[in-house]
Amino acid sequence: MHIDLTPEAMLAQLGYSQNEHTLAQINSIIANTKNFDHFSKHLLSLQDALAVEKGYIAMSNSENYLKIKCDEDSSADNLSAFNDIVHHWSDKYRISLKQVDHKPTYYILGQN
DSSP states (O other), rough: OOOOOHHHHHHHHTTTOHHHHHHHHHHHOOOOTTTTTHTTTTTHHHHHHHTTEEEEEEEOOOSSEEEEEEOTOHHHHHHHHHHHHHHHHHHHHTTTEEEOTTSSSSEEEEOO
């Protein structure tokens, strides 16, 4: 099965309303993320897996990337499981991540 996520569909999947600003931001993120089209369909399964551990995928306001984030009030067990999910996903799909210092937040830089 082949899934193509349009920018509009990506916004909807991430829970954003579609407007001029969010559409411009997601298009900029897509253009800035290496090989985005090759792994974008796998973001949906990651988002589902993260939700169990109070994690989510969002557009960053400070970097031109999507970010993977866990609620900072999560328990140590949630954070450990969250990190395991993120690392397993990035290894499986050869995704480069950049972690924010001392926080459960990762920027999705693209596919190797």
